[in-house]
Amino acid sequence: MREAAEQSAGSLPALAMAGYAASLAHEISQPLATILTHADAALRWIDRPHPDVGEAVSGLKQIRASARRAAGIVASLRALARQAPPALVPVRIEDVVADALQLVAGEADARRIAIVDRLAAARGAVLVDPVQIRQVLINLVTNAIHAIGERASSDGRVTIETSPLDGAIRIAVSDNGCGMEADVLARIFEPFFTTKSCGMGVGLAICRSIIEAHGARLEAISVRGEGSTFSFALLRAPEA
Template identity: 45%
Template sequence: MSAHLDPSWSDGGRSRTENELTAAIAHEICQPLLGISSNAAAGLRWLQRDTPNLEEAVAALQDIRAGCERVASIVKALQALARQSPLRPFPTCIDDIIGEVLSLVAPALAKRNVTLDTALDARRIIPADPIQIHQLLFNLITNALEAMSEARCTGGRIRITSATLAGVVEVCVDDNGPGIPAERRQQIFTAFYTTKRSGLGMGLAICKSVVEAHHGSLFAETSDIGGARIRFHLPATCQVS
């Protein structure tokens, strides 16, 4: 099994692919770079106080280091997709990766007063590329946050569920935002298609590439909490080619 871009990404030749990769990188690293800048400013403030708070400054530096590592992992994953590099599947617990991503996005959830509900029960270990699955989940949660922000939703809510079904692991990311009209549910996974004023339309296209590289399936649906549901299946076993 090889990682690959959506077939539409290659239309127009090499320059189009390079342009799309550039846009994807800009889209994906924007948030962690903003976090690095914010933590650097906070660290300086703690150090410049009349009585410097070294503990808080060290915490800010640790967050900066984590942000830098995050940017590096994002670029690495995008490069692998663009080069059609083979996946590096490892025994992976989806619930563990969900937990890691939720720790990363917790500040954004708190800042926007978004309630998070989880019901994680995908206990089966599956072969998957953990970096790419991490990026997939991060994109889906970020997409839900951005959709609610664009619609100026109050009382925002995100629900993440996971389960082991017959031969697959299923993950659902629900929000109570504006939802996705039925006629747009296939378009949203196309590169450069976006309904957001400031969006580049790359996040969900990358999600599609990651899921398909794992021989999985990705669906856009209506959520029972009032907005959109993005659901994906990953096979519990996979063949690497």
């Protein structure tokens, strides 16, 4: 774990940067192409002896939606790029989990999804950036809630569990949602990969980069139709 922490302490590796740049270019070129097509069409609807304002307005609405999409992509890229190196402090893992769960409880309740925390097996101080780890937990639980929403069953459940792991505490977030096929699972950490109509596809890319900056790995296992588990280990804080 320590070796990984040293590797990721600097900037992103050149290969990862090239990958981000390529997917960013791809993602932004789609709404830009839509904007151009609709701008040309809207101009044609207006620039004629009997302008069709209705058609022009509908083109302008498409342009607005695409511009919003492009702005959203830029905003999420900023979130990825802005990620500061973790400010490591000793905090109790159960406090970080409680903070995160408080922020997602509303959405879970609204969808009648139970959130179960099983932290008894490993509690205590870990050395982390609590704001970043809270963000990871929020993203993972939010994805879990969405995955359960995809399954239309009434027994939706997200479990957050800790277990001891040789100088560290392993945290696992599991759901009994829709699960994933292997081809989806293979791509989930790619920036901008999403299967959701309103998703940006950056949540897990951010989670992975935060966990790697903490010197660990974010792992995912999933079975289509049964559910998924995301897990990572955090170093225990040295005894005071």
